[in-house]
Amino acid sequence: MRHRFAVVLVATLVVVAGSVSAHHSVSGQYDASRPLTLTGVISKVDWINPHIYLHLDVKEKDGAVTTWTLSTLPTAMMRRAGLTKESLQGQPGEVVTINAIAARDETKKLGWISKITYADGHHVQLGRD
Secondary structure, three states: OOHHHHHHHHHHHHHHHHHHHHHHHHHEEEEEEEEEEEEEEEEEEOOOOOOOEEEEEEOOOOOOOEEEEEOOOEEEEEEEEOOOOOHHHHHOOOOOEEEEEEOOOOOOOOEEEEEOOOOOOOOOEEEOO
């Protein structure tokens, strides 16, 4: 529980600090008025700085698969919260639900993650939901 609180606290600080710097501003790149709930399989985790990226394969109603690129906190903050690349990835083929906000650029399948819920019900809170 302390780890989740720490991640939420750090995420809040990042968002607040981000408003000072347009380069890394979450509110500058993502639109909080456009929440997303995506269900799919995490196909890849890019555990890199300045932010970690998850690639989520979402199956559309017509059967086509759309890959969303979802950004989150930096690696150092995730490590301090006790999270690893493997813990974010989940089990191979596991279906997860991700709450996020969409990018301001509506032509791209991009978002900023606030919460990941895994098939067994546990979740990782990365920001305000």
